[in-house]
Amino acid sequence: MAAKAELQGVVVSDKMQKSVVVSVERRVQHAVYGKTQKRTTRFIAHNDGDAAKVGDRVAIAETRPMSARKRWTVTRVIERAAQV
Numbered sequence: 001m002a003a004k005a006e007l008q009g010v011v012v013s014d015k016m017q018k019s020v021v022v023s024v025e026r027r028v029q030h031a032v033y034g035k036t037q038k039r040t041t042r043f044i045a046h047n048d049g050d051a052a053k054v055g056d057r058v059a060i061a062e063t064r065p066m067s068a069r070k071r072w073t074v075t076r077v078i079e080r081a082a083q084v
Contacts, residue, residue: 045072053083
């Protein structure tokens, strides 16, 4: 069995029940000019027990399809958001 992909990102929304939106940033090089650019991808991830909140840095891993758009799950909270 193949290893599950794991990514790190920042939680940008936790308004759903048992789900969060995680923004993952990556760097790509422009095909013509060669300039390095930041690109972001938003993943819907399963957040059992509401462990992750907005602003937290989390690790997400691939999982079976849980709904139409949810194919990732939060494995751990790496860093908590600063409390104001």
